Amino acid sequence: MDEGLIAKNSPPPMRLNKGGIVPAFTPPPLPSDDKRWKIVNGTMRKNGFARHALIETLHTVQSSFGYLDDAAITFVARSLRVPLSQAYGVVTFYHYFSLKPPGKHTMTICSGTACYIKGSDKLIAAAEKRLGIPQGQTTKDGKISLMTARCVGACGRAPVVLTDGELCGQMENEPMIEQLERWAVE
């Protein structure tokens, strides 16, 4: 993380309310004019800027921006008065949060048990070979991200892939590669 982020504008030290008066808390200003920050702020306001809203808020950031960058994590941590280390710890603990921007398109291959039994490992290998990247990464041109999921709960249709979030069941190598080809030439 950028060191300057932590030192600059750190909020006043908080005192626990034990007889003393806690200074009124003013949330930090929005990082930019981007309207999506208002959505993020809305989630926090709905939860009364409570600390336990951290994961909820990070979900909103991820769904609005597609990923979480340093500026976003710092803003959320400061608004909720959570130590930056804790916010960063939460972001890296949960698989769902991503620190890197996703590609234009995302191919997610389910690697749950039912899909594995029905050969999803071969699908993953084929996609990795076609794109030339390991799972969890994005192609250099930023067009396609290749991800794996721990079961999307559509085991009845295994093996399953998600093309840009849309579920396709009983997938085979060829249609999947064809989809990747279509995205690659877009």
Place this chain on the structure above:
Amino acid sequence: MTIEELDQIAQSVRAVNAKFDYEVNVCMGTGCLSQHSDQLKDALVKEVEAQGKNALIRRTGCMGLCAAGPLVLSDPDEILYQHVKAGNAQQVVASLGARPIPELQCELREHFDQQVHIVLENSGHIDPERIDDYIAHDGYRALLTALNDMTPNGVIRQITESGLRGRGGGGYPTGLKWNTVAKAPGDVKYVICNGDEGDPGAFMDRSVLESDPQRVIEGMAIAAYAVGASKGFVYVRAEYPLAVARLTACLREARRRGLLGNNIGNTPFNFDVEIRLGAGAFVCGEETALIASIEGRRGTPRPRPPYPAVSGLFGKPTLINNVETFANIAPIIRKGGRWFASIGSERSKGTKVFALTGKITNTGLVEVPMGIKLREIIEVIGGGVPGGHKFKAVQTGGPSGGCLPAEMLDIGVSYDALVKVGSIMGSGGMIVMDDTSCMVNVAKFFIEFCMTESCGKCIPCRAGTAQMYRLLTRICEGEGTMDDLELLVELSDTIKSTSLCGLGQTAPNPVLSTLKYFRSEYIDHIVHKRCLAGVCDIHAPLSETGAHQEVMA
């Protein structure tokens, strides 16, 4: 809202439905939606208008038989059509009141006849986003009866009498848990519904939340009344967007009808529910980790006691039950604990929903009475292994369960029987494997899962699963030794007895059960340097193989 008002709503829904000559239910669960059953529904609506038939086209939740989707059920003739595409809409509508279409008809009597539906009684019959549909199927009657005619203790007595045990896998008696929370001192208490269905290969909770979310909310409200809570949380995986959307709609409707909020049913009882999204951590299915996650922290478990029943969410007494457990509550209150106890086996009452997947003909969701034989589930309801392959193993209980061979198929499914043979009930995933699966590789797959999902808090789980994975990889690559097997067993014992939470304590189960029932496959890999299923890539020089064989002989 009173019981009379519920009756009025139910009657008006029935009156509206009675105006139609036919009802056509279109499955719009995740499985069928992925095959565009939404387009099918639109096509059916258009076609009904075009042909001038007096038919109601209804969106419903999962009908269970995901392998044959998209599914359409036409009433009152109760004809089930499978693999219906939007292009078949004209045919389907024309067949209403006429001869059924033989090429689309699904004739799987034995699949459905063996099942007993309690949790899934409404799935596939009601529109999950319309609360009135649920009310017309006796919905919220149990809640209002409990609030008006029963004491909190009376509710707990019914649940205790029913013999219901936690459906998340642990099998802890639900009545006992409720009683502990009810007796715990404190004004503020919480009810949490655990919908963090992390087991790969299991989708019961997703289906229940997608098909009949009101039932879960009603169960939570009854629980809240019984233990004295006024706030609830549903913790759902973020990977289940449809379930989250339906749950959100369902909460909105319940508030609108006054079935959530203040003074429910004109009594002093207040209750509301919030949704919390999981963020992809398997360990959050463990109750203390789940609580940490709701509190906005990393999902790491903590030692118990104190149990959540005494000190849980925000340090308050908290009741945590699984989605399926809550889904069982309303029928128990409606029909009585004794009725529920009459179903199932001696120490496991009621029914269990299983997600039947893998190498099996009828993949999908089934609900069977406890005590039914595994063989019946797999061969009769599931239709056996397809493609002329041979059944090899069935894996129950997710990554922490065990793999059972064909000889074990005659045991009855119950919490205790499965533990006795080295597996667990788990949340209800049932994955069938045939002779194309290598059991050593399967064990490696599960250990890899537990290794990556270990939260890292306690050493046996964090380091132990990594070592087990290393040993299994070696065996799969043909470089293992017989000493490795002993090491695996020793390591498993350590991990089982010293890990902090259920994840670590059960992580070695797949390895131990495959070592017990499929030891010959391990020996094949180690001594003969071969994988009979052809899954593992073993490059061993032939001469060496021969030498080992001689040693063995």
